[in-house]
Amino acid sequence: MIISTKNSGISAKELGTAAKQLESYRRHLVSVQEKGGFDDLECSINLPFSTHLDAILEKAEAYRTKQLKMVVVIGIGGSNLGTQAVYDALPQKSVEMLFLDTVSSARFSLVLEKLTKHLKNKKQFLIVSISKSGGTTETMANTEALLSALKKPYGDIRDRLVVISDDGSKFSEAAKKQKIDHLGMQTKVGGRYSVFSAVGLFPLAVAGFNVHKLVEGARAAVEDGLLGDTTQNHALVSAHTTYAHAKKGRSIHNTFLFAPELESLGKWYRQLMGESIGKEKDLDGRIVHTGITPIVSIGSTDLHSMAQLYFGGPDDKFTNIVSVQASAHVSIPSKLVFPNMVEHLPRKSLDELMSAIVGGVTATYQKLKQPFLSIELEAVSEKELGYYLQFRMVEMMYLAQLMHVNAFDQPAVEGYKAETKKRLFK
16 A cells, blocks of 8 residues: 655644654554553454454354355444445455345345345355344344344254354353354454454455455554654554644545445445544543544546535545556457547556546646545555555544544444434333
């Protein structure tokens, strides 16, 4: 991954000052990583280095058979967004993954139809239900409804269910009593930081993705994110740049992804930022109602829906332009059906065209003197995605420190959960 601050509007001197400001916290992260284990709030940085990977892969291998055709992931928020981001981004689809991440009769029916009309027996699917406590209404509703609906065509399918939950939770204990397979979660690792735990690695491994490469990329991002050198510490640099522009009134963070397969990756980051730094209170308990609003744009699609606002509207957004190095897979023919419509199209690859569009967009931002950060992935691969995911999680820890908020709680979310359960009770 290549990151450039050339057009960020932040000088090297400012970055040096930011590094000094965050030095104490950087050292804390180093100590968390050196100590290992999962006792600190920031312990998710230890997931890529943990021996838990072996146990996850061993269990995944038991379910990854030649018969397996579909994996259903039931979860919401951090319990499925990271997994879906990797699945949607990568072209390898030997096993189809289906995601039940909200309560919707229409979506549920589509998943059920695939499981009942396109498969011959229960060994062709696996259901993974994920909830830290088991108290997530949407997850438990979908799990119970699906188990019930599949009973008629397949009989008892508890041997095709794997539960992922905190060890000792009601969900995990109930699974054990019924002899349903179970994988534990690290208690201190919150959902939005959990993609390199069993939450993300198990279903991806079952589906045949190279999780070793995913973890390899994550390890490199942790190592870079703990460096004192700002030329290499992408997470610290990105955090400060985002914070500095928020202080200047650019409180909307636009992740502009110039690869449509990365849209779910943008949505994963949207949750990471929204839940980590959108807070009523700061670390001292003062009411601050602070936050940065994350949005996701897809190039070039949203150049024809949102660019007018971005280029002509208020200067309240800081943009990250995320692109992928070009590779010539599909080319435009030399002989066109509709010649002389757009100049210079013949024999260009679609990736070359996208590169030209990215160049046009960056030139426009420069001309308008609107700041942006450039991030380029070498390829859409497990290793690059692993790096990007981990880079963003370390970045969020630094950003929360700069904003003086807790990056790891989400007290406001509990409000809707409590109100929902009141209404269910009534």
